Amino acid sequence: MNSQSFSNFGKWMALTAALLGWLFDGLEMGLFPLVQRPALRELLATTTADGTLIPVSEAEVNRWIGIITAFFLIGAATGGVLFGWLGDRIGRVRSMMLSVITYALVSAMCGFANEAWQVGVLRFIAALGMGGEWSLGVALINEIWPARSRAFLAGLIGAAANVGYLIIALAGLGLIKQVGQVRGLLESMSLPGHWIESLLANDGWRFLMMLGALPALLTFFIRMFVPESEKWLHEKEKGATSYWATHDLFSVLGGAAAACGIIALWAFDAVPIPLAIIGSVVGFVLVTIGYIYPVMRYLQRVRAAAGTGPVTVTNNPLKLMLLAACLSGIALLGTWGSTQQAPAIANKMVSDARTAEAKAKGVDEKQLDPAPPAASYTQLSTAAGAVIGTILAALIGNWLGRRITYFLLCISSFAILQLFLLTIHEFGDLFLVVAFFAGAITASFYGWLPLYLPELFPTAIRATGQGFGFNFGRVIAAIGVLQLGNLSTAIGGLPQACAALSFIYFAGMVVIWFVPETKGQPLPD
Secondary structure, three states, X not given: OOHHXXXXXXXXXXXHHHHHHHHHHHHHHHHHHHHHHHHHHHHHOEEOOOOOEEOOOHHHHHHHHHHHHHHHHHHHHHHHHHHXXXXXXXXXXXXXXXXXXXXXHHHHHHHHOOOHHHHHHHHHHHHHHHHHHHHHHHHHHHHHOOHHHHHHHHHHHHHHHHHHHHHHHHHHHHHHHOHHHHHHHXXXXXXXXXXXXXXXXXXXXXXXXXXXXXXXXXXXXXXXXXXXOHHHHHHHHHOHHHHOOHHHHHHHHHHHHHHHHHHHHHHOOOOOHXXXXXXXXXXXXXXXXXXXXXHHHHHHHHHHOOOOXXXXXXXXXXXXXXXXXXXXHHHHHHHHOOHHHHHHHHHHHHHHHHHHHHHHHOOOHHHOOOOXXXXXXXXXXXXXXXXXXXXXXHHHHHHHOHHHHHHHHHXXXXXXXXXXXXXXXOOOHHHHHHHHHHHHHHOOHHHHHHHHHHHHOOHHHHHHHHHHHHHOHHHHHHHHHHOHHHHHHHHOOHHHHHHHHHHHHHHHHHHHHHOOOOOOOOOOO
């Protein structure tokens, strides 16, 4: 095999590994929203001394959904910086292997959880790997593939994650409809009966979580076939990677601790709201400083060696990192505060309809026909739309320009969410059709972001810079998601709360004009 054919082979292997990684990212991210309600009803229920089962209230379930989702988002933000740092220090490929193993194995461990807080901790750790895999894969693909392919590849990046959402939704439907066959398979493996009952109870959420270990197999593929980025190897040869220092990462841990502290402030009703607000502002400042500190120190070392060192920095990467974080945070808050809640909204619609029907007929709900798997159908609709939306957004961004495209995506997302959340009050065909378009438009940012963010940072800090830029937005999203419970109570329900959060897109219409237009420009070296 000559060098040119190997180069082409390496490009395709890198793309395959990255797409599979993002697909599994989507699978993992879509898994818990699909099973969160049956899982938390099981984990939070209590049993009295005489064996009577006391179900948990819907408000308590919603509170824990917000807490666990926030922990997941904080973990992904931390992982984006941590594994981005590793990608710039030890290479894209080795760091990608570590990130995949982290999120695959730890996510599967959620199936063994016995308490809600255990799920929160495990989702936090798993998210470290998910956040890192995104930034590493984007850096690797943009550095290996030619510039003319950048827009289409960015669309594929966003689409791959949403294919993962589709797969896990189909897996959920398959488990519900084929539970007998799954039971037979587990019995054929000679598993104890009480294990099988536990795995398949409450919509089989434990079994589905354990499927999360499958992406670990991807690491063998990465190790064997994926080449390292030549751009990164060139930076290593120049000595650029030597300016990263391991002890700088302690600040990232401090930032993560501050972010978890913000979650704690809003997770408990005992904390007065004024104190929670002040603590959140202080915590947010500490998180920001903690996450950007490794890059600050890197740049200080580079500039101290100016004239004698191998690296020069001609732009203002810290400013660009903060602006990128704002753009990502707006998109992420819009998604996690709206479309990601669509399966829960669908389930609530079906539950309310069944309660009303049972009351009208004077019968117990158990006597009615089985309820449709509304959450799975809704996730299928939003994910299918997102696959198309992400590809189109990247292509439009390449055609119209980065800034005007983001501006138009903000307008469109706000409009579709107002329609979806405030005008449709029953689960049915119309709900699923509008959910498709809501998924397509609100997820389109995830085709735009992998197109734009790599164009802001030089090779030496690309993984860290875009890792922070994309994933730090999850901190913003986490704080917003934590308000869903309070907003739902204050303004009349979850759909109304999600619609209120969608006003964040107006901030995006302003911030986008403070970043540079990069259409037609090469990646900075």
